[in-house]
Amino acid sequence: MSEEAVTIGWDAITEQMTRIYGTQEPKHYGTVIPYMLGGKDPLDGLSAYKADQPSPHWHIVTFGFSELYEKESEDPDYSGYGFELTFRVARKEDEEEPPMWALNLLQNMGRYVFNSGNIFAAGDYLDANGPICLGADTLLTALAFMEDPELPAVHTPNGRVEFLQMIGITEDELEAMKTWSTLSVLEAGRAALPGYITDLSRDSLLQIPAVNEAIQRGIERDGSSTGFLFVDQLAWEAGKNRLLSKTPAVLTLGAKQAPTVAKLLRGRLLKGKELTLASHDLRVVLEPGEETGCEAGEEEVRLRLDAAAAEELSRTLQPREETVRISTYKGLVIQVVKTHIKDQDGNVVSTIG
Template identity: 60%
Template sequence: MSEELTAVGWDAIDQALRQVYSEQEPMHYGTMIPYSLGGQDPLDGISVYKSETPIPHWHFVTYGFSELYEKEFDNQEYSGYGFELTFRLVRNENEEEPPAWALNLLQNMGRYVFNSGNVFRVGDYLDANGPICLDADTQLTALAFTYDPQLAEINTPNGKMEFIQMVGISEDELEAMQTWNTLGVLEAGIEQIPSYITDLTRNSLLQNQEVVAAVEHGMEEDGSNTGFLFVDQLAWEIGKKGWFNKQSNVIQLGAKQAEVISKLLRGRILKDKNLSLVGQQITIQFKADSQVGYREDGQEITISLNRAAVEELSQKLVPQESQFTVSSLAGVSFQILKTHIKNQEGAVVKTIG
């Protein structure tokens, strides 16, 4: 039996796209050497369509996060990771081919998923720590993930899968999504980014006061949907015992994420929701409690805070190198460290704190 006849997952994706683009033949960028055999690109291919609505743009669709051929994953309900990524990018006049950087970005998303095992779901976000298009003069330095407005979930012979659209976002939009929720921020800005089409030249949604008001109202009413935050600079230093006293234990945080952690504490703990900061070696969980204190359990530290402690801590968490205590939290101090942002070559391009 030929590979073409067994590509049942691939055929299901093609069928979904034919319902949108009819007989348009996409530009397809395939992978010559499979990733499993040492190739550089993890995805089997990316198809790109020309769309004219609501504005002219390129519509990218991946092939490879789901099971394109025979069933291999144990989970019978979903095909592969359960999704394929899409990406909509403004198409310039006279532009006849999609830009290569967007294809590379999608392949990088494939490397991230295949190498880490972490998958994308609607409502997720990802900080790129720099322009999503390298060397571009753009404010878009992160990505958000939402539903593709034209492609619904489908059932394939290998299980169901959905099309998750990737959207370029700015640093302050990312912070708003962290402190409220991704879909709420995107919906508030839909007039500025119709169909969530990425435009490298656009300004932040938060320059629009109506969007700002919607985000502030959502944060106040709903709190934050971010229960887990991955923090690069996170450490727990155990205090040393002396002859007459014991130094406090120290929670170390990077300046880059100090401010967003401040907002998350208010958006989670004040709504009786836990917040976990996840580092490479340690997890620090904050939870609401009438009694302030801390508990050590191996690589997990639990910090209990009441409203007054949250208010005090959130005011002191600013992106500036410092060390401080919370008056009601005995035995623990906080240290804010400088954050050095590096480019792909490892050179420091920005220092925060």
């Protein structure tokens, strides 16, 4: 088999970048020891191109989420995970190498996908629980994903490959995306964030009055597109009948997620849409209803809240350790517990609540 034949996936990515940058020779960073042989980097390579419009930046593309060589997966429609990531990072005029933190971050995305099996799609977001560049004085603590505007999906012999651009976002931008829509928030900030270039020094888009107003209008008009929220701290204890009384059921949430759930109650249940909270071993489906009640199984709880209960809970949940009772639903207690934020080594770096 020819060399060209066994690099068909790799060649498809290179062809797309050549279409944009012509004969420019990218800065390429390959992996010395393959991941399957014990190497620490799951992606086979990263290529960084110098771009000047709309402002100087590095346009970095990954090689490794899709099938770069021969077809191995059984899915004929998609190549590997079906995407590659791109990342546009602000570049100084005299800069000759892309920042190492950006390359490391992309490899970390590879570890996340390869280890968890979770894949990214346009409209997704990911909380980094800290600066996306470790140790940097930056407000960018999360990531959003959209289709790279210059790189439409391609159909290769190994299947379809989409190019997802990764964008550094602030904590309040992340909250806005959760309570409205990732792509809608990015569109609202398009003029203020040309090219969706990640610049560690930028301020939040919500500090711009016109952008903030557009986002608030969208939230009120549309509600939230987030129907599924993964939460680390989630537990359910069913109510118990006693001789002369009944103890209420207890739903436990982490303090970090409490304000997000509060906003989503308004953006989902009060718009007539359900919200699913999920941990590794439990799903709690919050659904609008004419009266409160619940149905509990071993792995899933369906919790109905009428408009009054949803409204009260959305106003009450705060990022602090406390017991929340709903005046209109005596059969339920929300227990908010402390959230401990940990670094990559498992050390607690901050506590919420």
